[in-house]
Amino acid sequence: MRIMPAIRGGLMMKGISLSLVAIGFACCATSGYAQAGIPAVRLASPDGRLAITIGTRDFSTPLAARSQLYYSVELAGEPLVAHSPIQLRLRGAPPIGGGLAILDTMRRAVDEHSELAYGKTRYLHDFCNEYQILLQETDAPHRTIRLTARAYDDAVAFRLHLPRQPQLKEIAIEAEHTLFDLRPGAAYVLPFQNFRHHYENNYSVQRTEAIDPATLIALPLLVHLDSGPWIAISEADLEDYAGMYLAASEAKPGAFISRLAPLPADTSLVARLATPHDLPWRVFMVADHPGHMIESNVIMNLSDRSVIEKTDWIRPGKVAWPWWSARTVEGRDFQGGMNTATMKHYIDFASAAELEYLLIDADWYGRHNDPGEDITTSIAEIDLPEILSYANEKGVDIILWVMWANVRDQMELAFPLYERWGVKGVKVDYMNRDDQEMVNFYERVVALAARYHLTVDFHGAYKPTGLRRKYPNLLTREGVLGLEYSKWSDRCTPEHEVILPYTRMLAGPMDFTPGAFNVGTRATFRHSVVPPMAQGTRAHQLAMYVVYESPLQMLVDHPTSYLGQPGLEFLKVVPTVWDETHFISGAVGDYIVVARRKGVEWYVGAMTDWTARDLSIPLAFLGDGRYLAQLYSDSSDGERDPTTVAVRMEEVTREDSLDVWLAPGGGCAIRIVPTWTP
Structure with a gap:
């Protein structure tokens, strides 16, 4: 300021x-x-x-x-x-x-x-x-x-x-x-x-x-x-x-x-x-x-007002992200990988799931950790014009991953080129510093990206400090031990996940990358690169889309994990930006319940650590009138099989409370819509 x-x-x-x-x-x-x-x-x-x-x-x-x-x-x-x-x-x-x-x-x-x-x-x-x-x-x-x-x-x-x-x-x-x-x-x-x-x-x-x-x-x-x-x-x-x-x-x-x-x-x-x-x-x-x-x-x-006069081109939303699932493809006649067919397969899923974006992650232009690579040319296996054209037909926008050192050296050439291609955003990675020079690099990136109508997601990033108000094309950033750690460790625990809202998230949005549908209990979880698995229940993962603030939210699993499964309908409709936010109840490292409003609809997310809990969620935040609540919660078998999700409907008013049971590592995601016409 x-x-x-x-x-x-x-x-x-x-x-x-x-x-x-x-x-x-x-x-x-x-x-x-x-x-x-x-x-x-x-x-x-x-x-x-x-x-x-x-x-x-x-x-x-x-x-x-x-x-x-x-x-x-x-x-x-x-x-x-x-x-x-x-x-x-x-x-x-x-x-x-x-x-x-x-x-x-x-x-x-x-x-x-x-x-x-x-x-x-x-x-x-x-x-x-x-x-x-x-x-x-x-x-x-x-x-x-x-x-x-x-x-x-x-x-x-x-x-x-x-x-x-x-x-x-x-x-x-x-x-x-x-x-x-x-x-x-x-x-x-x-x-x-x-x-x-x-x-x-x-x-x-x-x-x-x-x-x-x-x-x-x-x-x-x-x-x-x-x-x-x-x-x-x-x-x-x-x-x-x-x-x-x-x-x-x-x-x-x-x-x-x-x-x-x-x-x-x-x-x-x-x-x-x-x-x-x-x-x-x-x-x-x-x-x-x-x-x-x-x-x-x-x-x-405490941060500067937006310097971007017109922001209607900035599009928050949800993202299909093939990287976490190792670009898995099932039931098709081609091999999953960094290739055109795989990207089109994930575009099909993004379109079917009503997601706004596909993120083409590391290696699309060459070695991801080589500062000498050219970020204006794709590898032979990736036909970027074909992918962009196909995505446009399907109503899906494209975000490209780029290494920060390549961006530092080539962004004046690359960003206007990306705009001409029809790319809508960049994910800039591997900075791993927050000294004065790197802080200035962040602002140079978002300023130039704004000139060419590109949104930005920083990974390998430091904490938010309000730059997104000055440059609202900065949608989110990592700066958190997120779900990717489940691929190689057991560090991303339900306890860790219910510490984050009270700590890291106080600074601003965090790209935790939720959405794993391949999940395990405390006894059955095994970290694995392929296929990856997360700790806790599916309902725990669904709740993250409400509890965790991020205008850009990933869906990390591969299409077959989602299609036809309970919970996908919730992921189709849950917003990523909000009109109101209310903390309902919780304790650091134990559990959390958060309610958020978008328009006339309310969403509630509840998450717990490895302790099962019975919660009563008061609905005093609702307006007058009657509402229909759709709950995605842990099933009665959730302690044994964390992939099961129970779906139920209840008619409620602001005088009511919703009683939910959370399995160990469990959660509940709720959509509440008015029964009256707004």
Whole structure:
């Protein structure tokens, strides 16, 4: 989010399109003389419960040896994050963050409504209080910075802005030392040992004071504070900067310190910047139950508005994906593989199942891991013009897989060519980094793709940070240990799958790639590349299409697995974008129930770990009138045979509840339609 037009004493702010109400100024020195010291300023949310405080104080730590800028967070008067210093360490210059005094401040209330191209809700309501403070160092080199804080009812956030000035034109940042001094609690840690990875690992639950400082913790980090609420830390509006991780503080057990991904060519630096420059928002979602964070749009609210004026060409939807099933073909007179006949076979399935896309994955243009391959020419076995023509006749669009290094070198040639061919999207893979250079690569890709009317799906990707609001052609991204791991490991468990909505999914859409119909119980599951199998029940897989947010959803299994099977009718109709999203019930790592609305229809997804559960799902989210609910749930034999799906219909109102039984690793997917004419 870039801050632009001036509205007070040299303090620059971004315009708000609807309602912007100034609620107070604490202007101190528009004549240019700084007021000594920074009195603590408390900024409360509109409902008054959540607050962030900004000030300066002396910290007896090596990172903050003098009066230092800090923040703290509280809920209903109880501290969540204690005084935590903020500092930037620079190459060839003193650190930024200490010895500051006020030049100017301003408060405002933000109340803005906007419509999204798509998402988990149709509309955004940006409703918060904001505080901006312009600061200057009291000693040479007298640099100025601006800190902006926001308080929402469900989150607080802050960010730094580095204005253009003679003593701060171009800077090299060695580290950002932001402390996160949380109250003790249990953390859901996504651990890594270095910065070269693809955000694919299992979560572990650890006490905050017992986490190894050598562990890199990927965001979002979810923590259940002792005797208190839940808090999730992430970032928003990450542009031209390095992705942030956390590490346990060695100096202060239980606290965390920011760690930024270093530049690949100079690992002693995390960013090279030219001012003016906005650093990303540091975001704290807060809730009495982590499920309510699933409803939050704070990451989107803190991100730039769309720069794509017309978005009607952007088509969310469902995708036939031959890769997961190893391009299996059954009952035909040709061999499945990366060839024209196989792709046409999957196009036939996509058309019959009313899917929007076929994804032609790795190897269509050559070796998938060779940066020297040409992404503008297909291999001999793939007649791309024939495939595209056939898909067009069947009403199916094509997405092409491409390796990121090939895209880096050839996208100016390839993307306009893809548009001329009739290709509708690209899946860019293998980045496995989130340093400043790679963050900039992501934006270059989606910007150029938008010019040529291509949607984008990033794999081997880092977490979402709101870029999809600025470029809504960015439909989804991976950045998750997804169903593909079932092909070579037992790591993609039902427990893992009911941790993800409360952790990774808080950042934004995730391309988990659900839809396996070849499934096994805890006793019968065996990982296998061919034929692949998933853990849990078919109804568990169906529920993922409601629980998991992704405007582009894969159907991973081969056509014969789906055709004629209960559940395919649900997959034909379930949307991938929504007008409303509601968390119903659940517990992290145990189970989850989510309801989403598209138009007048509601969909409910329920998933459990390896524990069988009886659930009663209240339907208070429905409107008035009577509805017909169609349930796809585990059969009474589901504990023994997870491929069985029970289908039943019930007439319901908002006063009713639906009782469902979930088998171990089970689930339930529900479609609810009005019996009255809308």
